[in-house]
Every structure is written in structure tokens, then in C-alpha cells.
Amino acid sequence: MSIQLSVVVPVHNENENLRPLIEEIVAAVSGLGAYEIIYVDDGSSDDTLARLQALSAEFSVLRVLRHVKCCGQSTAVRTGVIAARGAVIATLDGDGQNDPANIPAMFKA
Numbered sequence: 001m002s003i004q005l006s007v008v009v010p011v012h013n014e015n016e017n018l019r020p021l022i023e024e025i026v027a028a029v030s031g032l033g034a035y036e037i038i039y040v041d042d043g044s045s046d047d048t049l050a051r052l053q054a055l056s057a058e059f060s061v062l063r064v065l066r067h068v069k070c071c072g073q074s075t076a077v078r079t080g081v082i083a084a085r086g087a088v089i090a091t092l093d094g095d096g097q098n099d100p101a102n103i104p105a106m107f108k109a
Contacts (some may be wrong), residue, residue, distance in 0.1 A: 001015030004033035005107055010076030011094035012042040015051050021096055022059055032107050038063045038080045039080040040095070043070035 007025050012020070022037060029035050039062065041049045049066055056062045065079055086087055088107055092098040 005035040006084035008080030014094040040076040042076040
């Protein structure tokens, strides 16, 4: 089955926001066909990476990429986009500023 949608989320020290945003993304896009969620940990110094790895065992659609050092949001987005396998790519901020509920309308357009 080919992936229709990739959701790319760059994060840096966002351990508290990970699960809620993943759950919001899953709720928003689960009816759109095959999808993946790509989180790019941009050199976090907290336990963001460990939490993402644990969440990837729970959410099979979650892929985790990592920058060893902080390279900035734009570079993290680029890393995720390059790795994406979906025909359509959506990007979100890791701190919840962008609402995943907007993805279905953009995807359909």
C-alpha cells in the first residue's frame, strides 16, 4: 500500500507536547488513506528522543529521525520532507501552534 500523506513535525525540547499532538494528528488524518507521521528531533537536550522512541512502539505510523545537534527548524523540516514517502506532505510545528484538524481540507484540495 502506498503512502498518501506524510505529516512532518520538527521538534526541539518538546517532550510534553509529543503525545497530545500525535493523537491529534492521528484523529485528523486517519480517514485519508495510508499515512505516516515523521517527527524530526532537532538535537533536543531533554528526553524528547526517548519519548518519541517509546511512542513509535505504540503508534506504528510514527517515524523518528534525529539531528545529533540543533540545526534549526527549517533544516529539521527539510530532513523530514526528504525522508517522507507520501504523495502529499504536510508540516506542523511541534508546539501545537498549527491545528492538525486543518490537514484533511488541505489534503483534499
